[in-house]
Amino acid sequence: MKNRVILLLVFAVGIYFISTIYSNSNLKESNLPKSWKVNDEIINLKIDSLIKIMTLDEKIGQTVLLTSTRDVTGPSVNKNYERLIKEGKVGNIFNAYGAEFTKGLQKMAVENTRLGIPLLFGYDVIHGHKTIFPISLGESASFDLEAIEKSSRIAAIEASSEGLHWTFAPMIDIARDPRWGRVSEGSGEDVYYGCEVAKARIRGFQGSDLKNINTILACAKHYAAYGATQAGRDYHTVDLSDRELRTTYLPPFKAAVDQGVATFMTSFNELNGVPATGNKYLLKDILRNEWGFKGFVVTDYQSINEMVAHGIVENNKDAAELAINVGVDMDLQGEVYSKYLKELIEEGKVSEDQLNITVRRILELKYALGLFEDPYRYSNIERQEKNIMTEEHLEAARDIARKSMVLLKNNNNTMPLSKDTKIALIGSLANSERDMIGSWSGAGKHKDDPVTVLEGFIEKIGKENIFYAEGTKLNRYMRRTDASNKSGFNEAINAAKKADIIVAAMGELQSMSGEASCRTDLDLPGNQKELLVELKKLNKPIILILLNGRPLTLEWEDQEMDAILEAWFPGTMGGHAIADIVFGDAIPSGKLPVTFPRSLGQVPIYYNMKNTGRPIDPNEKVNPYKSMYLDNPNSPLYPFGYGLSYTTFQYSNLVLSNDHITNTKEIRVSVNVKNTGEYDGEEVVQLYIKDLVGSVTRPVRELKGFQKVFIEKGKTKTVEFELTGEDLKFYDINMDYVAEPGDFKLFIGCNSNATLSSEFTYQ
């Protein structure tokens, strides 16, 4: 009875507030960005009134995100999540998908809780939902922003048809250490390119209006500097100067805010002594105050609790206090907001106003998605049946997989192969469905759907032309000593003896790249190389097809193989896409978004390094007092932006419209690119600049533009770029973001070693 009276009272108060809806509210800290295209005014009023009638417990429930048991992506699960939904103690669920499943959970929230606030469903839809596209690093190698946007669009269409509202993507951490397994999840080492890819993916996921049923919220992660982890070990310490943080690691996140990204995820790492999840500088000063981010911030998996292990707080309660007070809105699986926020508010350590701001940010997005109008609108079985793995989606996956492959070597035009070649297909990755789709493969099926290399080859040239043998076996936790099992070698050698040419599909298991998948060695794992050594003795041409998620050290392979194709983990249609390239039905056009070192000792290695005071002339082998190694050149094996084609391109006639840029006057740059080979093909034309003198030292080169162009054989295209003062800006000696007057060099070509150059000044 007593409870009912309280409930009635609460409603009465609520109705009073709704009637005073037009009164001024102090809750409107956030307003939806215009790009979200919702009716701010009305939503603001609705949210104000809703928050006014919510109890403290109901508000706290909105800050809680728990995993369902449908998928598990981290170290803990609360099996009572259904009960907690019904009790209004959890407002958001992840790792749940499927129209029926999500509808069932949604019903629990809507029908059992007092206010019926709908759940938000999130999931790691990273490179496809059911139709799996190449891993993000692979897609980035396409240098085709339209294709990347399309892949995210399709992922959003499929995910939203299975009840999802939110993806924990894009992952936009700049990564320059290939030991770090998560290199595979991002767009590589370059800041300019990283920003472009981040924006394309957000456009793809969020579409033009979140109200549309086929859009989902994007999440810029992991904020911030996660990729700068020491020694390439996951979750490890990050210590960076503010200049390096702002120059290299933050720009993609700023670009994400400018593109209207709805949510941010904090990273696991500490930054300069303060864990990212409790980092006021990152979350308040920069994200909210400097950049004006209006969406909500979620933690990574229990990263609030991990602040105890980091040693910045004594216990989970203090961790919750720190996180909410620096502006972390949602607790992913940490269960510390649910446990401690009420107490913290009662003790005056957290203000209810702060909680109101947090809840408002979350409710705004639930409104923007239309969940208050119809909580079940995303969980629609008919849409699910219609939209999953359609012909069109599969074709798009095949197309971008082809575009993402990078031809690293092709001696004497070994590829493309003619379709009547007898092939020995060797390697344990040649027929592994699971490894085709890579890590974070969403709801993609690990069996049946992914097309393997063997299947792709069979479809292309028939079974009778292929002799397949595994040769080696890989094991995720393989140590060097495990590499001695050669029991499969003979079978592989016998298969190779019957063939005209050997195709080796080798690289990494999908589980060797991604979260918690770091390596201290970048060679082909296990005894794959030993098998190649044996195969080489047969004196037949060998094509190495690489399936992997990070730069590898391939000096020996580069010398000994006839051709090398970097195929990454190419997704559901990977086997077909590889066969298309190998047999010439598609022409390779991918370029490396990361540098491939000669040896691990060169790491970190990236194209836009500083010159140093003692740079060594690249033509000089040894010069003891210069910046060099005794045992290797400084240069990488394959530079950033590198990739061959079956055809060749020649660059000429570099023309600048003017010899200077001012803050109101740009330069137009044009160059002729001729297809001088035997095939029609696509080229990624790249423009780099070098700022010769600055108030702080400047990199040897910086990418400032690229265009992927199709050129018919024998034809020439004029490719144009525009450079403005904005492109010349950097953090000067005072940490102001400015362009400094002075001389610049400009380079155009097919990779970051481009030699065709010109000069201009900034005045």
Ligand code: NOJ
């Ligand atoms: C941990 C990962 O770091 C993050 O990327 C992912 O989104 C969450 N787990 C949720 O699965």
